[in-house]
Amino acid sequence: MKKDLLILGIETSCDETAVAIIKNGREIAANIVASQIESHKRFGGVVPEIASRHHVEQITIVIEEALKQANVTFAEIDAIAVTEGPGLVGALLIGVNAAKALAFAHNKPLVPVHHIAGHIYANRLVTELKFPLLALVVSGGHTELVYMKEHGHFDIIGETRDDAAGEAYDKVARTLNMPYPGGPHIDRMAQEGSPTIDLPRAWLEEGSYDFSFSGLKSAVINTVHNAEQRGESIAPEDLAASFQASVIEVLVKKTERAVAEYGVNQVLVAGGVAANKGLRAALEKAFADNSRVELVIPPLSLCTDNAAMIAAAGSVMFEKGIRAELSLNANPGLDIEIYNN
Amino acid sequence: MTILAIDTSNYALGVALLEDNQILGEYITNLKKNHSVRIMPAIQTLMKDCERVPADLTKIVVAKGPGSYTGVRIGVTIAKTLAWTLQIPLVGISSLEILASGTGRYFEGYVSPLFDARRGQVYTALYQFQNGNLTTVEQDQLVMLADWAGKLTELSKPILFVGNDLPIHRAKIEELLGTKAIFASITEHNPRPSELALLGRDIQGEDIHSFVPNYIRLAEAEAKWLEAKGKISNG
Numbered sequence: 001m002k003k004d005l006l007i008l009g010i011e012t013s014c015d016e017t018a019v020a021i022i023k024n025g026r027e028i029a030a031n032i033v034a035s036q037i038e039s040h041k042r043f044g045g046v047v048p049e050i051a052s053r054h055h056v057e058q059i060t061i062v063i064e065e066a067l068k069q070a071n072v073t074f075a076e077i078d079a080i081a082v083t084e085g086p087g088l089v090g091a092l093l094i095g096v097n098a099a100k101a102l103a104f105a106h107n108k109p110l111v112p113v114h115h116i117a118g119h120i121y122a123n124r125l126v127t128e129l130k131f132p133l134l135a136l137v138v139s140g141g142h143t144e145l146v147y148m149k150e151h152g153h154f155d156i157i158g159e160t161r162d163d164a165a166g167e168a169y170d171k172v173a174r175t176l177n178m179p180y181p182g183g184p185h186i187d188r189m190a191q192e193g194s195p196t197i198d199l200p201r202a203w204l205e206e207g208s209y210d211f212s213f214s215g216l217k218s219a220v221i222n223t224v225h226n227a228e229q230r231g232e233s234i235a236p237e238d239l240a241a242s243f244q245a246s247v248i249e250v251l252v253k254k255t256e257r258a259v260a261e262y263g264v265n266q267v268l269v270a271g272g273v274a275a276n277k278g279l280r281a282a283l284e285k286a287f288a289d290n291s292r293v294e295l296v297i298p299p300l301s302l303c304t305d306n307a308a309m310i311a312a313a314g315s316v317m318f319e320k321g322i323r324a325e326l327s328l329n330a331n332p333g334l335d336i337e338i339y340n341n
Numbered sequence: 342m343t344i345l346a347i348d349t350s351n352y353a354l355g356v357a358l359l360e361d362n363q364i365l366g367e368y369i370t371n372l373k374k375n376h377s378v379r380i381m382p383a384i385q386t387l388m389k390d391c392e393r394v395p396a397d398l399t400k401i402v403v404a405k406g407p408g409s410y411t412g413v414r415i416g417v418t419i420a421k422t423l424a425w426t427l428q429i430p431l432v433g434i435s436s437l438e439i440l441a442s443g444t445g446r447y448f449e450g451y452v453s454p455l456f457d458a459r460r461g462q463v464y465t466a467l468y469q470f471q472n473g474n475l476t477t478v479e480q481d482q483l484v485m486l487a488d489w490a491g492k493l494t495e496l497s498k499p500i501l502f503v504g505n506d507l508p509i510h511r512a513k514i515e516e517l518l519g520t521k522a523i524f525a526s527i528t529e530h531n532p533r534p535s536e537l538a539l540l541g542r543d544i545q546g547e548d549i550h551s552f553v554p555n556y557i558r559l560a561e562a563e564a565k566w567l568e569a570k571g572k573i574s575n576g
């Protein structure tokens with residue numbers, strides 16, 4: 001009988017220090033996340049230098065907890081997977097150097113992982129992937145449609161030309177005086193209001209799968225300013241609902257169109273914004289009558305940054321033979337298509 | 342007893358292996374290159390050349406700052422992770438102390454190692470060798486070079502200055518201290534990782550999980566936040 005494959009994953013690309021251990025690419029043996037969100041709240045956003053300092057404080061504690069939770073030792077671990085990028089360079093460096101030290105100390109292979117590949121592979125912890133598939137990636141830093149013909153092969157068919165969806169959420173939340181992080185507040189307010197305010201939808205040129213949210217964000221800010229100048233009041237719940245309706249309509253319509261054009265078997269939702277209730281409901285509705293396509297949305301804890309997703313993607317990369325040397329560096333602008341061949 | 346010493350706190354990158362009473366090997370460069378790319382391969386090469394494996398190590402000694410925030414974090418992260426996973430003690434030593442230790446051992450006076458900290462500021466401290474042991478006279482600090490040199494004029498013994506950033510401040514030091522200021526040779530400006538290993542050799546290990554760099558300064562955002570809260574007036 002074949003021995004279980006055990007991959008230890010490390011993720012420190014932003015404000016979560018996370019370590020996980022995944023068995024055979026799909027089973028969570030341990031998944032530890034030390035969030036810094038309380039520390040960054042006072043600054044109204046993630047401060048890179050503070051994030052890097054917290055990662056150094058947490059890293060060995062989190063690794064130890066993961067091994068304890070999985071009840072394994074390094075002798076049983078097959079490889080160390082780590083987020084190489086994209087992300088905040090100073091933050092990424094902590095995970096990368098801790099991973100290299102572990103790989104060196106225990107003579108284990110080192111597997112570099114793209115953060116977005118990780119978000120996509122969070123879905124494999126829910127159900128087996130069925131290729132070809134389409135992944136809708138929506139997070140604070142990303143809005144992308146990714147086509148996968150097979151394991152470990154990523155083709156970006158659409159991406160944001162300016163703000164990521166999550167970024168637009170945070171900026172709109174700030175305009176409405178909501179505390180950081182704003183996304184969940186907008187989502188909650190949107191459930192209470194109705195989309196009565198007319199806001200633009202950026203479809204871009206015919207056939208494009210790209211996104212653009214900066215015009216929408218500006219329209220929201222202008223609506224608030226104009227109302228203030230006229231001494232009128234807008235119900236923030238209605239504005240949140242109108243904003244959310246615009247974002248979701250564009251995301252869902254483009255996803256539907258790509259599903260039809262590429263003839264995929266699965267639609268995976270990935271990234272922190274996948275936790276958005278409005279988006280989940282709209283996608284579920286859009287694909288409810290489509291028996292050919294399976295819609296997969298991971299639970300909230302696997303949508304936000306975590307290391308289980310990095311170890312899950314790392315398991316596939318490990319089996320594909322992808323390895324890094326001890327000279328591995330953090331790569332804040334890493335391209336997801338780099339490991340395709 | 343086999344000690345691995347790691348220093349990535351400034352431009353100089355250093356790795357050394359100390360075994361019992363001998364320095365087995367030492368690797369130093371002074372380049373504006375990425376420490377994250379080069380430090381682990383440097384450790385790997387040195388250990389291989391010295392025919393030692395990670396399991397042979399009995400202690401890790403690391404330069405804990407002051408210096409480049411990112412640089413010092415790279416060394417500290419590697420040192421913490423190695424010490425924790427190999428279950429061996431971890432010792433942190435001031436990056437300034439390493440520099441002072443590498444010079445002035447037979448010098449009758451004070452040693453002021455320094456790193457430039459921009460806008461006329463330096464990271465420095467004052468040390469003195471007494472019976473062959475390095476003692477701290479003034480703690481590591483961030484100070485205006487002019488204020489520091491002014492303060493040193495009160496000392497009766499000469500002061501030996503050392504560090505790769507000396508050319509930036511040398512004229513000002515000479516102007517303020519005259520012949521009381523002595524300058525180390527260029528062969529002494531790189532912190533020696535072997536000195537780092539020796540400085541940590543007889544010191545007890547610290548708690549590994551809570552070990553952090555000595556940044557000296559708060560992060561800028563944090564300093565501003567505290568100032569806004571009226572808690573401190575940070576300089």
Ligand SMILES: [Zn+2]
Nearest residue numbers: 115139272305
């Ligand atoms: Zn993410």
